Structure formats: C-alpha cells, structure tokens
Amino acid sequence: MAEANLSRRERPLSPHIQIYKWTLPFLMSGFHRVTGFVLYFGFALIAWWLLAAASGPSAYANVQWFYGTFIGRLVLLGYTWALVHHTLGGIRHLFWDTGRGLGDGEIDWLARATIGGSIVLTLIVWTIGYLVMR
Numbered sequence: 610m611a612e613a614n615l616s617r618r619e620r621p622l623s624p625h626i627q628i629y630k631w632t633l634p635f636l637m638s639g640f641h642r643v644t645g646f647v648l649y650f651g652f653a654l655i656a657w658w659l660l661a662a663a664s665g666p667s668a669y670a671n672v673q674w675f676y677g678t679f680i681g682r683l684v685l686l687g688y689t690w691a692l693v694h695h696t697l698g699g700i701r702h703l704f705w706d707t708g709r710g711l712g713d714g715e716i717d718w719l720a721r722a723t724i725g726g727s728i729v730l731t732l733i734v735w736t737i738g739y740l741v742m743r
Contacts, residue, residue, distance in 0.1 A: 632717075633720040633721070637698065640698070644694050644695040644698070645695055648688075651688040654685070658676075693734070697723045697730075704719070
C-alpha cells in the first residue's frame with residue numbers, strides 16, 4: 610500500500626488553468642467555444658420566430674412584442690455579436706490552416722482584429738437594420 614502512494618507522488622502533475630498564462634489567443638479560444646454554445650441555443654430564437662410566423666398573427670405579435678422589449682433587443686444584439694464573432698473566429702482559423710498568421714505578433718493582432726471586427730460589424734448590421742426598418 611505504501612508503494613502505491615509513493616508512485617502517485619512521483620508522477621508529474623498535469624497542466625491546469627492555474628499554470629497557463631492567460632494570453633489573448635488563449636481567451637479567444639474560450640470565446641469561440643462560448644459563442645458556439647450561444648449560437649446553438651440562439652437558433653431556438655429563429656425557430657420560435659418562424660413557428661410564430663407560420664402559426665398566425667397572434668403568435669407572431671407575441672414574438673414581435675418580446676423582440677421589441679429591452680431584454681429582447683439585448684438578447685438579439687448578443688446573438689448577432691456571437692454570430693459575427695464566431696464567423697470571424699472561423700475565418701481566422703481558416704487563415705491559420707494555410708500556415709499564415711502564426712507568428713507571435715500576428716496571433717495577437719488577429720485576436721484583436723477578431724474582437725474589434727466583431728464589434729464594428731455588429732454595429733453596422735444593427736445600424737443598417739434600424740435604417741431599413743424605420
């Protein structure tokens with residue numbers, strides 16, 4: 610029994626989140642996974658809207674009322690940002706698959722460009738949406 614405990618102590622420890630340095634590319638990997646998770650459940654919003662449109666004017670009015678509230682618009686804004694951010698992250702990964710952008714400075718620049726681009730593109734989409742709707 611003593612030999613079993615001794616062998617456990619001699620084994621190396623596995624890397625853990627406390628050991629890793631929290632760099633921007635490390636965080637972007639997590640954001641990409643989170644936005645994928647958000648998109649998974651966000652498609653329920655689209656399905657709800659389509660089902661309501663097919664169900665009739667009363668159901669459609671209820672969905673439109675929710676999407677018109679502050680919370681509904683905030684959810685839609687978050688969903689739009691997640692969609693754009695996840696798309697740009699996927700493009701970044703495709704770029705890496707060609708062997709480009711893998712230098713230390715390039716990886717950080719692409720991470721910043723993904724964050725900034727997702728914010729700017731989300732604002733552009735919402736601005737165009739408001740201009741078309743009004």
